[in-house]
Amino acid sequence: MIVPRLRHIAIIGGGFSGTMTAVNLARLSESPLRITLINHCYPSGRGIAYGTRRPEHLLNVAARNMSAMPDHPNHFVEWLRTRTEFAALSDTELRETFMPRRVYGDYLRSLAHHYARPVDRHARVQIEFRDDEVADIKPEADGARLILASGHNLDADKVILATGNEPPADLPGNDTVANHPGWCANPWLDWESKLPPAGETIVLLGTGLTTVDAIITLLALDWRGTLHAVSRHGLLPQSHFKGTEDPLFPPADVDLASLGLEALADLVETHCERLRAQGANPAMIVDKLRPHTQRIWQTFTDAERREFITRYAARWNVIRHRIAPSIHRQVMTAVDEGRLQISRASIAGVKPLGAKIGIDLRARDGTTSTLEAALAINCTGPHTRFSATRSQLLQNLLASGLAQPDSMNMGVRVESDFTVVERGGHRSSFLLAIGPLLRGTLWESIAVPELRGQSLRVAQTLLDELPAAAARWTDPAEKAVMEYWI
Ligand SMILES: Cc1cc2nc3c(=O)[nH]c(=O)nc-3n(C[C@H](O)[C@H](O)[C@H](O)COP(=O)(O)OP(=O)(O)OC[C@H]3O[C@@H](n4cnc5c(N)ncnc54)[C@H](O)[C@@H]3O)c2cc1C
Structure with a gap:
């Protein structure tokens, strides 16, 4: 009897999307399966958002709506009940709390750990975490070969792209400051080690959620200096509020x-x-x-x-994209006290000015000015022009035609079941994509309430497809084993 090869699913990206796809595959599969989750750069099992170690970074969604599993809406709140530090909160308080994001990262890690290190040695599915970068994918007769930056290869039957958010796009003049000690191109990697002394100026480029993270951290560190945030519209995120029901919207008779x-x-x-x-x-x-x-x-x-x-x-x-009321209050207090100045202007470019960074601004009325910063952090939000992606993997997929941009060039083109569409218009036989890569297709494809549904659906799609593979096994003994497995 020939022992069949164990089906292998490779997931590229270990943030929320990749981790929860692995967890859903593990908990739903009724047959043995090997899952490898390959991740680099940010903490595996947490990704950018929940890899933060800063306690002051809070979720921007209340605990009641942060279950990682759409089929268990209370799962996160129940998990929080396993931790003593929240024991004093009533159920209502707990549900309405905006938890630290690192606690949410612990939640994801604990879910992944449960399946990656199953205590039941008869577990059908196991997840292996690998710290590496996937540089390219080559189609094979029955699946694909992943080329890793470490020089190793990995063969898989199916591959899921869950590569998440890219760092912000380069600003004009970026090359001139790329190695400057006062420049931070990626706001999600350590910039605290570059903190200038009190009395200096820090400029945050952008006024969105990432800027709010940086402001809150600077306040928590009690950094005393001039703090500027600048964007074209100069609008800070609003606060969550307890709203009354509005029965008139959407009108019942309108699609x-x-x-x-x-x-x-x-x-x-x-x-x-x-x-x-x-x-x-x-x-x-x-x-x-x-x-x-x-x-x-x-x-x-x-x-x-x-x-x-x-x-x-x-x-x-x-x-x-509203923020926790406590975070909003801190930001507004910093504005009121003059610790934080918000400017409304376009960023024309960045340049080195000796030990400082110069940020050239153009106001709506055409007037120009230059801000000088001891530290400037690019918080302009994830880069979204897909054809100009800086990911070597995504560039290679575009070049080989294994993927193509969606019609908005904001991400990868997929079919409704998340199967990637190749350059020739065919469905890929092995490649699926989820998460922020689907922004151009769905617009709303970046936050947990949507991503948890995607990670469940993509797991179900894959599990539905795997039995079809058994039909290709022709040796009767071999097929019997496969049928037992799947
Ligand atoms: C700072 C921040 C805070 C947020 N807060 C919230 C919140 O409170 N609530 C909410 O609902 N949403 C929040 N979001 C939205 C967030 O995008 C999603 O909730 C979710 O975390 C996205 O997860 P992801 O796995 O799709 O992407 P990511 O978290 O970006 O993870 C992708 C991972 O894939 C890795 N990767 C990429 N390419 C490769 C490769 N070639 N090889 C190997 N690994 C690769 C990356 O390095 C990264 O580790 C926040 C986002 C950010 C940026």
Whole structure:
């Protein structure tokens, strides 16, 4: 009897998306399976967001909506109950708490650990973590070969791209400051070691969530100096609030996804006005749109998507990506006390100025100025022009035609079951993608409430496909073993 090869799934990326895909495969598979999760750069099992070690970095979603498993909505809150430090909180308080992100990282790690080191030696599925960078993928007769930066290769039947967020795009003049001690190109890697002495100036380029992280850390470190944050719109993220229900939006007789951008924008504006007139927070409308966002985005034409990005995305982002009230209070207090200055201007470029970094700004009225910083941190948000990706792996996939950009060039083109579409328009026989790589296809594809559903669905898709592989086994004895396994 020939012993069949164990099915092997390789997952590239060990952030939330990759880790939870591995966990879902392990918990749902009824047959033996080998899973290898390859990750580099950020902590494995945590990724960028939950790899932070800073206790002041909080989740921007309350605990009640942070279960990693869509089929167990209370899972995160129940897991928190295993920790003594939250014992004093009532169930209601616990559910409404914005937990430290590193605690959420512990949650993900503990889920992964459970399957990576199963205590049950009869476990059907085991997960192996590998610290390496996948540099390329080559198709094979029955799957693919992963080429690792370490020089090793790895053969797999199926491969999942869960490579997550890329560091911010380069700014004009980036090359001139790349090795400057006062420049930080990646805000998610250590910049605290570059902290200038008190009395100096730090400039944060961007005013979004990453900037808020940096501000909160500087306040926690009690760094005393001048702190600037600059962006084109100068808008800081808003705070979460306890809203009252608004039964009038969305109107029962309207299919939001079939309206088109212009009519939808008018409808939203009308309802925002109504709420403002009632003294209620219009941000509620964005929350009510959230369950419909992916469907709306998919029915927009590319012209409407581009129009949305140009006209509405900045405002959408500050309302949609809200922050914990305690974090918002700290940021606003820093503004009120003059410790933090917000500038509204375009960043024309960055340049070395001796020991300092010069940031050239252009205001709306055309006036130009230069800010001098002892430390400048690029917090402009993840790079999203997919064809210009700096990932060697993604560049290689584009060059070989194993993947192509989506129609918005924001990520990789996939079919509705997350199978990657090759340059020729064919479904890949082995490659799937999830997470922020699907931003162009779904728009809302970056936060846990969406990613947990994706990681479950992609696991189910793979498990459904694997039995089909058994049909290819022709030796009857061999097939019997496969049928037992799958
Ligand atoms: C600072 C920050 C805070 C956030 N806070 C929240 C929050 O509170 N709540 C919420 O719902 N969402 C939050 N988000 C959104 C967040 O993007 C998602 O929740 C989620 O963490 C994304 O996970 P991911 O696995 O898709 O990507 P990532 O976390 O980016 O992980 C991808 C991993 O893949 C690795 N990788 C990439 N290419 C390769 C390669 N070729 N070979 C090997 N490894 C590779 C990367 O190095 C990285 O470790 C936050 C995002 C950020 C950036």
